[in-house]
Amino acid sequence: MSSGLLTFAPPDGAIREVPPLGDGSRVRRALAAVLGDRRLAVPTLVLVAIVLFAIIAPLAWGVGPDTQNLLASLKAPSLAHPMGTDQLGRDIFARVAEGARISLLDGTLIAVIGAVIGGVIGLLAGTTAGASDAVLMRVMDAILAFPPLILAMAVTVGLGVGLKTAAIGATLVLIPWYARLVRSEAIRIRSLPFIEAAHAIGASRRRIIARHVVPHVMPTLAIQIAAGFAYAVLLLAGLSFLGLGAQIPTPEWGAMITDGLTYSLTGQWWVSVFPGVALLVTVTAASMLSDRLRDVLDPRSSGLRS
């Protein structure tokens, strides 16, 4: 420890110095930490670029995602159509941008709602021992008994096909992951001395959970939201690819890939490849960000995926 600075060793062994607490605002410190670390900066900047693309491109681009021009169908990428046009002459660039809005928005919603519901379940299970813990976790086990995409498939088939039901299916898949995570964290924290201390000075159970357990669970949960987002986007695309999610003409990336499949194999590769690349970049950046956040913030669990 040099000159009052908090130091810790990131997994790669290099010593990094973190500014002392109280130096600048929280946000600025967080920003400096993210941008100062190349491993975090790359996926973060990629995600920011995708978000900006999703916000700006549909506004700035002259052609709408559903505007058909049959005279200019299946045109190769050019200046007028940077990603070419599909079989109906729709501009693929405009559709990929619109698809980014769908995937980013729905992926975030699914991850956050899944984390909230799963988090509450996990917190309940982790802070109450006995019957309610057992019942809640058995229900989670039953959900985990299905391979993820197949459960989401079942839900959409059951509730009726569409982007909304696909999102419900994807949320259901994520809930037990978050619940298990939060439960094990809550159990770990519950046994720490400071909880005993809070108990000893007479803090109520509710206060201990709200003021001491929850804030300590939050970072772990927050990191997993990025992973949940990546998985949600992947699930939605998979369901849409099977025709269970977004319906024609919604330019969801998975649906666009199915739509252009036959053309892509007969020379017009751009019809399906561009939405696929967008999907790949988004999912990879988000899962990379989640992995690296965990490595940087939580040296204890240099987990399975390293």
Next chain:
Amino acid sequence: MTGVIARRLLGSLGAIFGASIIAFVIMRVLPGNPARLILGPLAPPSTVHSLYRQLGLDRPIYVQYWRYITQFFQGQWGYSYSDGAPVRTLIGERLPATIELALFAFLITMLASIVLALLVTYRRRPIADRIVRAIAYIGFGTPPFFVSLILLIVFFSTLKILPGPEGRLGAQVTPPATVTHLYTIDALIAGEPGKFLEAVEHLVLPGVALGMANFAFLVRLLRANLLEVSREPFITVVRGKGLRRWTAFRRHALPNASLPTLTAGGLVLGEFLAGSVLVEKVFNWPGVGSLVYEAILKQDFSIVQTFILLSAVMFVLVNLGVDLLYAVIDPRVRVRSVVTA
């Protein structure tokens, strides 16, 4: 030990029970009347009503559940809504194609992940290591259907060296004499190397696409484990005793590093089950996955329901098997479970 096994067994039974309830509930919320779905829009209401009663849909919900679950485990999976054939027959017909594809994918996945993990950990190869890690990352974030598409565009449309999405064999080729229903093995038994090659050529692209996500996962796991194990004192000890580097690796490091990958067995199977639906669709592979896909299109829910519950049962059983096997193979787990039990 027995206590641990018993508890694990009970847990799995509970999970299957819970999954069957979820599957049943999903079936119950299905839009529309199954009797109407089976008979079609033109059937008179009286016929629909009698089929409704025949299917037991007017009975109390717990009676229906009991019927559903007992019939499922007796292998009576109902009849296809669209053509009336028993679901079991339909799945049985399509199963060999899926099994052959999954086995092939499994084989190349294991081979590729062991070879590449070995390559980057046996000696320091920073560039190769970076490439493998990048592939692992990208493979993890790429849905199988997109991998399929890229493979087809490269090897079929552009290079024209592998067959396109035409199923298990070319259109002019008749399947070899049936013994195992797996075309590659049947062709070998029948002594037809040409057909064997044909079958393998058709397996390569869908196999790689189906195996990609698992490969990404396994190679990362193996690489990390190998690095960890090679730093363990017992490796230093066997090297100190004069064992050659390769022997120490093969006899000591690799077995210890590959043990934890066994626990990924359930994950691998889950990926194959879900992936088969996506990949088979792209390659027109006549397996269970495309049967399910076609059933979704035709709203043939009896097939979809069976597939869903069947997947859950297989998934739970494989996870259980992996856990028990792990305890048998790795004495450390056994000791730990006795200590904690």
